[in-house]
Amino acid sequence: MCPRTRRPPRRRPASLTRPTRCARPGRSSLTDPNAAAVAPSGIERAVRAHLGALYGTDTAGWTLLASYPVARALPTMTSPHVLRRPVRTPSGVYVCGDHRDTSSIQGALYSGRRAAEAVLADLGVVRPDPPAGEPQQTV
Structure with a gap:
């Protein structure tokens, strides 16, 4: 529950996504601490759809480099x-x-x-x- 609104938290696969500086030149890397809330079988599809909406772009050409789910990391x-x-x-x-x-x-x-x-x-x-x-x- 959100202490302020007293409602359940909104579950978006990429609500806190931010670019990182660890990618090779010409590439981007994104970190998402909330991705662990999505079932592993659907994480890539859910994140791509949400990032496409956030950035207003087609994510079909993006390459998944790696995914490291860390439950309860934050x-x-x-x-x-x-x-x-x-x-x-x-x-x-x-x-x-x-x-x-x-x-x-x-x-x-x-x-x-x-x-x-x-x-x-x-x-x-x-x-x-x-x-x-x-x-x-x-x-």
Whole structure:
């Protein structure tokens, strides 16, 4: 149930699809965290139909490179959800995990980086400027 509307969630095979940067030049790669909600036998057909509607294009010529269903990969993040919880506790313990950032593998990894940077900062270790294009980290 959606906490806001009190209705069941809408099941679209590609509602959160986004392009990724891992494809070879001249190709595109799409990631869809909701695809696991569709039966494996119909996932490709359902995703193609939905992407065709989203992008206003014929997807018949698209090539499926791979499909990696990961059930329960993204837990529910109830609203309101604090996206950046502190990684340094008042008692001086450093913590990280998906409970400190977005509830995802990426959130767990990002909070680990923030915790490591907090430890380095508290030890007085000065990092060089980040590489071009990488944002300055904040703990």
